[in-house]
Amino acid sequence: MEKTVIKVTNLYKSFKLPTERAWGIKQALFNRLRGIKGFKRQKVLRGIDLEIKEGEFIGIVGKNGSGKSTLLKLLAKIYEPDKGSVEVNGRLVPFIELGVGFNPELTGRENIYMNGALLGFSNKEVDKMYKEIVEFAELEEFMDQKLKNYSSGMQVRLAFSIAIRANGDILLLDEVLAVGDEAFQRKCFAYFAKLKKEKKTVILVTHSMDSVQQFCSRAILVNDGKIEADGSPIEISQKYRELNFENGAQLSTEEKALVNQFIEVSGDAKVEKNKVLLNVHLKETAKMDDPAAVIRIYQEDGVMVYRWASDEKLKEPLDLSKKTTIKLELDNILPDGNFTVSVAVKSHDRASDYGTFNNITSFRINPRNAYIYDTFWKIPEKFSIKKGK
Amino acid sequence: MSVIAHKNTILLKELVKTDFKLRYQGSVLGYLWAVLRPLLMFAILYIVFAKVLRFGGDIPHYPVYLLVGTVLWSFFAECTGQGIHSIEQRGDLIRKINFPKYIVVVSATSTAVINLLINLCVVVVFALLNGVEISWSWLLVLPSVIELYVLALGISLLLGTINIKFKDIGSIWDVLLQAMFYAVPVIYPITMVTAVSPAIAGIILTNPIAQVIQDVRYNMITKETVISWGYTGIWWSLASILIVVVVMVLAVLYFRKKSPYFAEEV
Numbered sequence: 001m002e003k004t005v006i007k008v009t010n011l012y013k014s015f016k017l018p019t020e021r022a023w024g025i026k027q028a029l030f031n032r033l034r035g036i037k038g039f040k041r042q043k044v045l046r047g048i049d050l051e052i053k054e055g056e057f058i059g060i061v062g063k064n065g066s067g068k069s070t071l072l073k074l075l076a077k078i079y080e081p082d083k084g085s086v087e088v089n090g091r092l093v094p095f096i097e098l099g100v101g102f103n104p105e106l107t108g109r110e111n112i113y114m115n116g117a118l119l120g121f122s123n124k125e126v127d128k129m130y131k132e133i134v135e136f137a138e139l140e141e142f143m144d145q146k147l148k149n150y151s152s153g154m155q156v157r158l159a160f161s162i163a164i165r166a167n168g169d170i171l172l173l174d175e176v177l178a179v180g181d182e183a184f185q186r187k188c189f190a191y192f193a194k195l196k197k198e199k200k201t202v203i204l205v206t207h208s209m210d211s212v213q214q215f216c217s218r219a220i221l222v223n224d225g226k227i228e229a230d231g232s233p234i235e236i237s238q239k240y241r242e243l244n245f246e247n248g249a250q251l252s253t254e255e256k257a258l259v260n261q262f263i264e265v266s267g268d269a270k271v272e273k274n275k276v277l278l279n280v281h282l283k284e285t286a287k288m289d290d291p292a293a294v295i296r297i298y299q300e301d302g303v304m305v306y307r308w309a310s311d312e313k314l315k316e317p318l319d320l321s322k323k324t325t326i327k328l329e330l331d332n333i334l335p336d337g338n339f340t341v342s343v344a345v346k347s348h349d350r351a352s353d354y355g356t357f358n359n360i361t362s363f364r365i366n367p368r369n370a371y372i373y374d375t376f377w378k379i380p381e382k383f384s385i386k387k388g389k
Numbered sequence: 390m391s392v393i394a395h396k397n398t399i400l401l402k403e404l405v406k407t408d409f410k411l412r413y414q415g416s417v418l419g420y421l422w423a424v425l426r427p428l429l430m431f432a433i434l435y436i437v438f439a440k441v442l443r444f445g446g447d448i449p450h451y452p453v454y455l456l457v458g459t460v461l462w463s464f465f466a467e468c469t470g471q472g473i474h475s476i477e478q479r480g481d482l483i484r485k486i487n488f489p490k491y492i493v494v495v496s497a498t499s500t501a502v503i504n505l506l507i508n509l510c511v512v513v514v515f516a517l518l519n520g521v522e523i524s525w526s527w528l529l530v531l532p533s534v535i536e537l538y539v540l541a542l543g544i545s546l547l548l549g550t551i552n553i554k555f556k557d558i559g560s561i562w563d564v565l566l567q568a569m570f571y572a573v574p575v576i577y578p579i580t581m582v583t584a585v586s587p588a589i590a591g592i593i594l595t596n597p598i599a600q601v602i603q604d605v606r607y608n609m610i611t612k613e614t615v616i617s618w619g620y621t622g623i624w625w626s627l628a629s630i631l632i633v634v635v636v637m638v639l640a641v642l643y644f645r646k647k648s649p650y651f652a653e654e655v
Contacts, residue, residue: 078487078652094486097485101481105411105414113403117400118400118403
């Protein structure tokens with residue numbers, strides 16, 4: 001049985017939010033005289049229980065304002081809990097933000113030592129890590145330069161190298177993954193993989209479900225100051241996506257007509273287990289000459305994945321003088337993600353353009369796989385292995 | 390066992406080093422300013438008060454007397470001035486890393502301590518040039534300086550904490566310092582007050598800053614200095630020590646109560 005390195009029990013935290021400007025003695029006295037408290041309590045965490053074992057790579061996910069960063073700061077003992085406790089066993093290295101305490105007037109070397117001291121490392125310990133940090137940041141030639149002469153990318157690299165090369169037992173990382181250029185990012189990811197292998201305890205707060213699935217051994221979904229779910233990265237990223245879904249993105253849009261001088265268009269989409277059902281309603285508002293409708297489905301990144309043209313598929317011309325509905329039933333072989341539907345109405349000879357309506361409706365396909373590397377879209381394949389002599 | 394844990398001394402050292410290095414960076418005379426500033430201030434005061442207004446005519450070694458006063462006063466002013474704003478200024482650190490918060494205050498006041506030590510060397514040179522005789526009583530300067538530092542640190546901790554919430558404190562303290570400069574016998578000899586009103590002189594001498602300045606002058610320059618226990622009596626003179634202790638105790642208690650919440654308030 002691995003030992004518990006972090007134990008959080010019934011953790012509560014709230015903040016005072018000033019309602020009126022209470023910065024200053026005058027205002028404070030005023031408020032007191034009028035019996036106004038001058039602040040209201042914002043409850044951020046409401047009863048968190050969490051146990052983290054040695055060697056776990058934990059991803060904490062949640063929407064903005066869900067309390068995940070507050071939780072991290074409580075783990076790092078930056079904040080004092082209202083109620084409950086946080087026990088930490090081992091040396092915890094927090095990286096709430098990169099380059100805390102960096103001073104532009106100091107050299108790279110001095111900044112490393114300063115940062116090290118802030119994290120509670122002695123000069124001797126920093127001496128030991130120094131070479132690795134500099135190598136990892138690829139900044140060997142710049143260590144005696146002042147930090148202000150570094151490019152922003154170089155500063156970030158230095159900060160990040162200190163972050164992950166510092167020799168702690170538990171590493172706290174808050175949204176620090178998206179730094180540096182691509183090559184450096186790849187290096188960081190490789191290092192994460194190594195940390196995972198070395199069974200270091202890492203706690204990662206992120207919005208990137210890909211990183212969660214790639215590195216974490218366990219994930220936690222924080223919502224509204226509570227732990228909503230705790231489980232495998234796949235499970236949690238799915239839940240996280242669903243959660244985001246409820247607020248904002250829709251499974252299928254309400255019917256909302258789009259109109260121009262020729263035509264009125266609306267549509268709805270529904271995702272069933274194996275089918276995508278699409279209804280497109282069309283009605284002319286002015287006489288069009290031999291109209292043809294083209295329905296397209298686009299992936300989020302703008303790639304068209306489906307096209308249907310009335311004049312290619314139907315034998316008879318489209319009569320839009322009355323409200324007409326085109327019903328499409330598609331096999332759901334689409335990859336995961338968001339899709340939008342657009343409709344263009346043109347004349348049969350494509351000479352006149354009566355109108356193009358982007359995004360008349362949209363739908364979303366949730367991950368249906370247990371494993372991220374297992375793509376849903378199977379490409380028919382043949383393979384063979386040839387052995388050398 | 391040391392008062393401060395090892396890893397905290399490292400951080401403290403690192404912060405002090407940085408502060409001190411950065412303060413004089415980019416200036417031609419560099420660290421020399423640490424010495425020059427009080428000397429120049431002294432020169433101005435000397436010309437105005439000793440030469441033009443003829444203060445302290447009968448006091449032996451008056452220039453050194455005046456220098457000691459300015460050096461100690463500027464130490465106190467610098468120490469509290471830096472200390473009060475220190476927590477607010479280091480907000481970026483406090484919000485993101487957990488470390489003992491007092492380090493921020495102590496490190497901010499440390500620059501003033503270093504400056505004081507340098508300035509005291511200047512004072513010694515000045516004193517010797519002026520013909521003051523070396524004596525064992527010079528050693529008694531140390532406890533006085535410590536007393537002054539404890540007072541300054543206490544005020545810094547206390548007001549620095551309040552200053553997070555009420556930013557007015559910093560400005561109020563600046564004005565208060567200005568006023569206090571005249572309530573402490575730095576430029577004028579205390580004898581000018583004793584001649585007019587012994588009661589007021591007694592009150593002035595109860596102020597720990599005045600008591601320290603007079604003690605240092607007494608032990609270092611001339612026994613003709615009026616000092617608080619000689620003037621107000623031994624029991625009454627303990628009041629100034631008591632003030633220092635009370636300020637420090639209050640400061641520590643208040644700071645300990647409030648410092649866990651600095652990260653969210655600063």
